[in-house]
Amino acid sequence: MVAMTNKVLITVKLAFEHSIKQDVKDYLFLIDRNVHVRDTGFRGVFIIETTKDPIYIADALMNSPIPGSALPSVVPIIHEGYYKDLGDIVNIVIKNLRADCSSIIVKCRLRNSPISDDACERAIINALRNSGLRASFKGEGDCAVVVEGLNDWVGIYVGPRAHVRI
Helix, strand or coil, X not given: CEEEEEEEEEECCXXXXXXXXXXXXXHHHCCCCCCEEEECCCCCEXXXXXXXXXXXXXXXHXXXXXXXXXXXXXXXXXXXXXXXXXXXXXXXXHXXXXXXXXXXXXXXXXXXXXXXXXXXXXXXXXXXXXXXXXXXXXXXXXXXXXXXXXXXXXXXEEEEHHHCEC
């Protein structure tokens, strides 16, 4: 896996894909003139490539005038790569977990993957709980683990819940 990317994965409301994609690009152009909003081959899913910190870009989008209902998920990717198995994903999560996390929400969305979302979430939650941490599928938590997959590519966010919309 490769550490620290300059990517943010977003999902947009299906009926408004083209217009929201353009709105995102126009808004972020004010922050980064080299921003690209790339199609992924999955409807409603885009990857933003930027020269800026992905957490900064995610925060900017979540505080933008673009309605949350049109932009339901915003995930800064802090690690990316091509996974071989679920153990690789769990190891990356554990290595990047912050010491100040008291409760963690886990969300996996692995599109066109042999690993199910549920299996991914259960494996990460079990590993976190075995480390003595509070982890769950939903609810409130001060930290989040989000695993986004597109075929064999995986992007991972581990950090404060405030920087992600899921």
